[in-house]
Amino acid sequence: MEFEAVVGMEVHVEINSKSKVFCGCSADFHAGPNTNVCPVCLGMPGVLPVLNVDMVNKSVAVGLALNCAISRWSKLDRKNYFYPDMAKNYQISQYDLPLCQNGWIEIDLDGQTKRIGITRAHIEEDTARNTHTIAGNQSGVDFNRSGVALLEIVTEPDIRSAKEAFAYLTALKQLLQYLDVSDCNMEEGSLRAEANISVRPVGQEQFGTKTEVKNVASFSGVFKAIEFEIARHIKLINSGGKVVQETRGWDADRGITVPQRLKESAHDYRYFPEPDLVPIVVDEAWEQRIRESLPELPAARRSRMGTQYGLSAYDANVITLSQDTANYYERVVAVGADAKKAANWLMGELQALLSAAKQEITDCRVTPADLAALIGLIDSGAINGKMAKDIIAEMFETGKAPQDIVKEQGLSQITDTGAIEDIIRKVLADNPAQVGQFRSGKEQVFGFLVGQVMRATQGKANPALLNDLLRRELSRQEN
């Protein structure tokens, strides 16, 4: 029997509001344990939550970018369960009336696009973090994270493979970064993905039994966990077994999922409307204000830049993957660099240097103007491509302008015909055997001779000029 997978994703995004969602504490959870806390986020007696408006603005922005309908009237609810990381033993969340509903996002699958439905996006608060010391047999709770603003984004069960899940997360992260609402750092938990996975025979309408996978710390982990679960389900069913509905954790070291003991063992959360908060009322004017403040989103930018700069779909895709890279690119072109060459240098040499140094483009010491200048030096024939590669490495290292590096290191290309001719004559005289081979028709020896001349000039000869002069000298000597 052939099976197809049905996957839905739940992503928790920590929104980068300066303060927590229901109190004035800083949302910086990197600070020393329990330093960014107050009576409200500690759940002291008598405190009341007050909703952070910045969180509403950013959530509406995400909702609009995900093509959701923004609820004119939504409310917050209490989700009740006991756990030591819960300051109040209830979490303020949104139950039946989320802020954003019924949207979609387009994902890219090797050049094909697919639409994934977004069921809802709702506001909630993060919990504290428990840590356990084995030595002291003690548990500690750090409440810095308690009350940090979370947006939970839930998809329809539209995802059909691990690859599509990966593409969804990539597209979502890209969108969130364009909106500048989260740092989307999965390792630090500012983006947490859970997948609901089931399989069913191809053609069957009804869903199979699902399992939920949590505790995944990277996109590739999500990919592997989903692949693993799909295979596990199929194997179970084929061997006559049954999938048990449960929550499983991803064990990255062993590359398997394992059943997880749920911290909230009782599943009855006894949701009811949060009486300490008033409803969230986003009127048309408010929604419009946010809509107008939205930046150019990835899909729009991709298509505009493709047309405007004559980029291939692939190039446009890569360059717009991050807003910073796209901004960088547009600055290089703005100061006069050729669009295609700028794309090649950005995606090629510069990206390689950034990856090797594990740097972001925003930290890059090569300014867009300097990259444009480098491309200009090649275009004018002042340097050749090989020299340019050395120069950009130096620029990357030191932040110097390419003209200065050329000057300091005497790297100017040799364009003096007489000087190159002298070297050619010397190389031909030193390699009579190869000259003979060339004359007897071995064309590929020409490359060897070019290399010898280039080496003798320490790579500074203008390659086109060198080619011309070498051919001319070889035929002149023959005659």
Add this chain to the structure above:
Amino acid sequence: MTTPLYKKTVREIRDAVRSGALTAVEVTEAHLARIADVDPKVDAFTQIWTDEALAQAAAVDAKVKQGIDPGPLAGVPVGVKELICTRTGKTTCASKILENFRSPYDATIIQKLDAAGAVFLGKVNMDEFAMGSSTERSTIKTTKNPWNLKCVPGGSSGGSAAAISADECAIALGSDTGGSIRQPAALCGCVGIKPTYGRVSRFGLVAFASSLDQIGPLTKNVEDAALSLNTLCGRDPRDATSADLPVPDFTKALTGDVKGLRIGLPKEYFTEALNAEMREKVEAAVDVFKSGGAEIVPVSLPHTDYAIATYYIICTAEASANLARFDGVRYGYRNPAAKTVEEMYVLSKSEAFGPEVRRRIMLGTYVLSSGYYDAYYLKAQKVRRLIKKDFDDAFEKCDFVMGPTSPIPTFEFGAKTENPLEMYLADIYTISVNLATLPGISIPCGLTASGLPAGLQLIGRPFGEETLLRAAHCYEQTSGTTLGDPPIA
């Protein structure tokens, strides 16, 4: 013979202190002496902050001396209910689970009163977590009714009412979720007002039922209530449910007449459930208003019978979540025998919550459970809207609604503790007001044959406190039914 200092009203104290005729320290000392004298019998105070109070009073006097405005409540001695958070002393909610709890912050109203020059004498008793109508549910002590020491002071703000009645302070802060200010005020013969939901910040009030709770003052007379509200009311950015409305000078409403006011008498409040003597008192009060030129209109609140059931679903549901935080993790009682997280919860809560609190947490958990939510919680919310609509309809015909505060006068200790349902009936006339988020005031309207106070309740439109104060004040000035002093030494 001059009036003893402890008998002075808020108005008298603050005028004398501001003018320099009396010092705040003198006033404070007089009240501390009064507490030392009568509180061993009444047991209203749970904590007495002698040093802090005298220091606060001295600071007020220093301001007066330097010509700095000492505030509109300069030198006025205040008793604070045990569930209002104060950095001074403990905030126990009269529960074992918080028996040693010290709040790291002051409630908004504590900050406001402090800024207004009030002096905090200490804290006063209540039913554990405000769940009760007799203050017998306190785990700290048993507060007595100054009118009869064998009887309860009402509740849950029983300590507040007894302290005012026994002249131990001039303002006592109470909180009212279903009648907890008005019912003890009625039983102890003082004035108690529950403002409109949202009038007074709840920040720092330990929550019992968030959609019903409201803080208010208990005082010796109506003018003092108005002066208290001037300081207590107003929008608080820390309470999202507090109303963004201007706060009037409530004393300006005290015109001394009721001419032209239309008073609605709901027929549902005058049934057999109402004790005959109480009925007589209320009817006599109606006559006073009539002769003052008010118009009496019969009105109906048809959903009155559903109020108790509705109330006990909503308040217990909210309480079950509000009290979940008392888990022994961050503060409060933790059972030392607990070996696991679950044991910590179960043992700590079972041991440190009293029986009424446990009963309500379980009730509330039940009505929110899946499968029961629609039948109980959701239905109760619908009935709550109907009860509110009853009042909206009544206010088409009248300016405020009037009736008894409590169906019965105070009762002896233990008379109703065995039967929670009977205790719940003590609040039949008050809980609708919380469900409908309206303001309500209770004022004394005479003594029964056995010398126990009766209370008259006035219920107003949302944010209609001024009308209530005006009418209550006029009654107080013209009825000639002053209770005199309770029979304690």
